[in-house]
Amino acid sequence: MQIMNELKVLILDDESRITEKLKYHLEKRNFKVTTANTPKEGLEKLHEEKPGVLILDVMLPGMNGLDILEKVKAEYPNLEIIMISGYGDMDMVIQAMRKGASDFIRKPFQIMDIQLAIERTEKFLMMQSKLTEAEDREVLVSKELESMIEKDFIGDSPQIKQVLKMALKAAEDGDVNVLVTGENGTGKEIISRIIHFGSPRKKKVFAPVNSSAIPATLLESEFFGHVKGAFTDAKEEKKGYFELANKGTLFLDEIADMPYSLQAKLLRAIEENKIKRVGSNQEIPVDVRIISATNKNIEQLIDDNKFRIDLFHRINTIEINIPPLRERREDIRPLLNHFVESFARKKGKTKPGISEALVSKLERYHYPGNVRELRNMVERAMILSDNDTLQPDDFLIKEDSHAKTDKSVPIGGLNLDDNEKLLIEQALKETDLNQTKAATLLGISRDAMKRKIKKFGIEIVRDLQ
Numbered sequence: 001m002q003i004m005n006e007l008k009v010l011i012l013d014d015e016s017r018i019t020e021k022l023k024y025h026l027e028k029r030n031f032k033v034t035t036a037n038t039p040k041e042g043l044e045k046l047h048e049e050k051p052g053v054l055i056l057d058v059m060l061p062g063m064n065g066l067d068i069l070e071k072v073k074a075e076y077p078n079l080e081i082i083m084i085s086g087y088g089d090m091d092m093v094i095q096a097m098r099k100g101a102s103d104f105i106r107k108p109f110q111i112m113d114i115q116l117a118i119e120r121t122e123k124f125l126m127m128q129s130k131l132t133e134a135e136d137r138e139v140l141v142s143k144e145l146e147s148m149i150e151k152d153f154i155g156d157s158p159q160i161k162q163v164l165k166m167a168l169k170a171a172e173d174g175d176v177n178v179l180v181t182g183e184n185g186t187g188k189e190i191i192s193r194i195i196h197f198g199s200p201r202k203k204k205v206f207a208p209v210n211s212s213a214i215p216a217t218l219l220e221s222e223f224f225g226h227v228k229g230a231f232t233d234a235k236e237e238k239k240g241y242f243e244l245a246n247k248g249t250l251f252l253d254e255i256a257d258m259p260y261s262l263q264a265k266l267l268r269a270i271e272e273n274k275i276k277r278v279g280s281n282q283e284i285p286v287d288v289r290i291i292s293a294t295n296k297n298i299e300q301l302i303d304d305n306k307f308r309i310d311l312f313h314r315i316n317t318i319e320i321n322i323p324p325l326r327e328r329r330e331d332i333r334p335l336l337n338h339f340v341e342s343f344a345r346k347k348g349k350t351k352p353g354i355s356e357a358l359v360s361k362l363e364r365y366h367y368p369g370n371v372r373e374l375r376n377m378v379e380r381a382m383i384l385s386d387n388d389t390l391q392p393d394d395f396l397i398k399e400d401s402h403a404k405t406d407k408s409v410p411i412g413g414l415n416l417d418d419n420e421k422l423l424i425e426q427a428l429k430e431t432d433l434n435q436t437k438a439a440t441l442l443g444i445s446r447d448a449m450k451r452k453i454k455k456f457g458i459e460i461v462r463d464l465q
């Protein structure tokens with residue numbers, strides 16, 4: 001496996017505007033990039049450059065992206081291929097993944113999406129190869145998977161350990177439907193991928209579908225397919241996501257946004273393991289595991305008649321809730337360390353130190369965007385800072401971002417324990433770590449203060465700043 005900052009990437013897209021833009025951004029992120037605008041040129045560059053990753057447009061004029069994929073995979077079986085697609089090309093994408101593509105991203109995409117896809121590709125292929133090795137040696141697969149995941153899915157808190165434990169349990173059983181809940185950026189997609197790649201379905205497709213990205217008129221045929229002539233635009237017969245993801249996992253992102261009318265049809269497909277293409281009465285058997293994700297309170301939507309309770313009961317056989325980062329502050333330090341290390345590696349820099357003052361500043365923040373926000377903050381700091389040790393000033397904390405969402409919510413959110421911990425830390429700071437004075441300030445006894453310091457695991461370390 002190549003190290004990230006040595007990774008060579010070839011981009012094959014007929015639009016030079018896209019290849020050049022991608023090249024520019026990926027080079028800034030220390031990837032070695034070559035581009036090609038025709039299949040012929042692409043195949044030549046593959047031969048010359050031997051890249052680790054190929055980014056390939058599904059829709060290339062002249063030669064079908066799938067044909068190229070097949071040809072390339074036969075010649076370079078270890079090449080990791082990321083497909084670029086429009087929303088309407090989903091069936092092509094799923095076929096591509098069956099033919100060995102590692103991942104895909106949808107247009108319009110941001111440069112971060114590509115970077116994440118490259119990372120995911122590398123990470124999960126590494127995980128898969130570990131698993132295969134483990135299987136070959138007939139050792140306990142789950143143990144191997146667990147140690148692998150610990151490197152990339154970070155967290156020391158009891159909550160995140162519980163999340164991983166449940167994900168691994170769900171992975172063991174390849175059929176049980178799982179609902180992953182949590183705020184934006186808490187890691188719902190990563191956990192869903194871990195479940196798929198740790199399950200007996202791992203060699204089949206993991207097909208992420210976000211129904212809110214599909215126009216309402218196409219929803220039914222996208223999910224269940226259609227026969228020729230079923231509606232005006234149905235010029236050819238077409239398979240839907242259920243058929244395409246057969247034997248694999250269908251990841252329904254933002255399930256709460258699924259229109260009510262489609263929910264009944266989805267329920268039937270899940271209950272009966274059969275679907276009917278639009279315009280046909282023939283039932284087609286399907287074998288798909290459903291992992292759904294949402295950042296909404298589905299129970300509330302059920303009360304408001306926006307989500308079907310029967311569907312809810314079908315999709316949440318196992319429910320995994322990933323708590324927001326502000327409720328598991330122990331994870332901030334290891335995540336910070338992990339992101340600093342991985343960005344340093346990617347940018348070919350020496351890993352800077354991390355000042356305690358910075359850790360304590362970050363531990364106090366509210367993180368409306370959760371782990372994704374922390375990750376982005378680290379990236380920004382690593383680009384802008386020249387310090388040998390990262391300092392609080394390198395991190396732009398949007399103090400008002402929280403106030404904007406709800407001015408009445410305190411910095412620790414509405415969680416009583418979190419706020420209590422923050423107040424104690426604040427009082428200790430104000431009294432220069434004098435526990436008796438801090439207790440007086442808070443109106444509690446010195447013993448109560450000591451108990452709380454112990455309960456919250458607050459470290460009394462003098463701040464050097």
Ligand SMILES: Nc1ncnc2c1ncn2[C@@H]1O[C@H](COP(=O)(O)OP(=O)(O)OP(=O)(O)O)[C@@H](O)[C@H]1O
Pocket residue numbers: 116152153154155182183184185186187188189190191295371372375
């Ligand atoms: N525990 C973790 N360890 C390492 N990286 C994490 C962890 N949790 C989240 N991340 C990173 O945070 C980012 C967001 O994760 P992900 O896309 O899985 O979140 P999500 O809950 O699906 O978000 P959304 O609801 O916005 O779709 C990704 O870059 C992911 O790699």
